[in-house]
Amino acid sequence: MMTSRVTDPRLAIDFCGLGFNSPLVLLSGCVGFGEEYTRVRGFSNRDVGAVCLKGTTLAPRLGNRPHRVFETPCGMLNAIGLQNPGVDHVVERILPGLDFAETRFIANVSGSTVEEYHEVTRRFDDSPIDAIEINISCPNVKEGGVAFGNDIAMSAEVVAACRKATRKPLITKLSPNQTDIAANARACLEAGSDAFSVINTLMGMAIDSERRRPVIGNNQGGLSGPAIKPIALLKVHQVYQVCRRHGVPIIGQGGIQDGRDALEFLIAGASAVGIGTALFYEPLLCRDVNATIGDYLTRHGFKRVVELTGSLCLN
Numbered sequence: 001m002m003t004s005r006v007t008d009p010r011l012a013i014d015f016c017g018l019g020f021n022s023p024l025v026l027l028s029g030c031v032g033f034g035e036e037y038t039r040v041r042g043f044s045n046r047d048v049g050a051v052c053l054k055g056t057t058l059a060p061r062l063g064n065r066p067h068r069v070f071e072t073p074c075g076m077l078n079a080i081g082l083q084n085p086g087v088d089h090v091v092e093r094i095l096p097g098l099d100f101a102e103t104r105f106i107a108n109v110s111g112s113t114v115e116e117y118h119e120v121t122r123r124f125d126d127s128p129i130d131a132i133e134i135n136i137s138c139p140n141v142k143e144g145g146v147a148f149g150n151d152i153a154m155s156a157e158v159v160a161a162c163r164k165a166t167r168k169p170l171i172t173k174l175s176p177n178q179t180d181i182a183a184n185a186r187a188c189l190e191a192g193s194d195a196f197s198v199i200n201t202l203m204g205m206a207i208d209s210e211r212r213r214p215v216i217g218n219n220q221g222g223l224s225g226p227a228i229k230p231i232a233l234l235k236v237h238q239v240y241q242v243c244r245r246h247g248v249p250i251i252g253q254g255g256i257q258d259g260r261d262a263l264e265f266l267i268a269g270a271s272a273v274g275i276g277t278a279l280f281y282e283p284l285l286c287r288d289v290n291a292t293i294g295d296y297l298t299r300h301g302f303k304r305v306v307e308l309t310g311s312l313c314l315n
């Protein structure tokens with residue numbers, strides 16, 4: 001039984017059979033391997049329903065050359081390049097140190113080939129991890145990542161391969177850098193995805209005009225933060241049209257920095273909401289977001305947060 005700091009039972013959700021004590025999810029790449037932020041005084045994983053770990057590959061990766069991050073108006077560019085210690089290290093050394101009584105932990109799987117996605121998923125299947133998120137939308141690696149996620153057939157192939165490797169909840173992280181995200185979601189659903197994360201970062205570039213060079217070592221990076229929120233809301237709305245008939249949940253994300261933003265994603269169709277970039281400037285944000293959602297439920301006469309999902313009334 002999970003102990004929880006979120007005391008408002010109205011915020012609890014069922015996510016693919018997993019009990020989340022809050023709809024909030026800490027996003028992959030923004031909280032290391034679930035233990036980094038716990039060093040911040042006052043921060044607790046108990047304030048959220050789940051924590052997504054950093055993207056993990058079969059072999060360790062050193063990531064891209066610097067600069068890897070750059071602040072932009074209302075957002076940031078990053079091109080970390082999936083730096084991680086490899087799946088065996090994560091399973092054998094990191095997972096045993098995590099407190100699964102505090103929250104749910106979700107692995108984030110990446111690969112350069114379909115076989116690598118399958119194998120990393122298989123190794124996480126044989127671990128205490130609660131769910132597996134497939135990142136077919138990373139814009140910062142040369143092979144795999146968004147190259148798969150922007151191609152509907154390849155996306156479905158990766159999902160099908162991962163599905164064969166696990167019975168744990170499988171969440172597909174969709175790319176906003178494609179023409180028809182709803183068509184991609186439909187194909188991934190048929191291939192066995194249980195849920196979706198919408199959206200990953202948008203590809204972007206920053207230029208140092210004095211040097212006439214891109215600022216980011218990788219030349220391009222993924223744009224996150226409030227700058228992408230309107231795009232993310234539309235993509236969640238579009239994917240929800242595919243998901244709602246099947247009761248498939250979405251983790252809405254992209255630029256959430258307060259409770260109001262979180263509410264907008266829930267209303268657009270998300271069952272859970274992810275917080276990433278905002279943690280870099282406000283690591284203690286989650287308690288306020290929970291409180292704002294609770295206050296909204298009271299003011300609008302909702303009994304539980306699930307009633308908000310997809311409650312958007314179109315004009």
Ligand SMILES: Cc1cc2nc3c(=O)[nH]c(=O)nc-3n(C[C@H](O)[C@H](O)[C@H](O)COP(=O)(O)O)c2cc1C
Nearest residue numbers: 027028029055078135200224225254255275276277
């Ligand atoms: C520094 C950084 C690293 C990230 N690394 C990953 C990753 O390893 N895997 C992944 O699926 N998404 C990764 N993301 C994307 C986030 O999980 C999230 O989907 C995206 O940033 C949008 O949410 P936000 O605007 O709240 O940050 C990363 C984002 C940032 C800013």
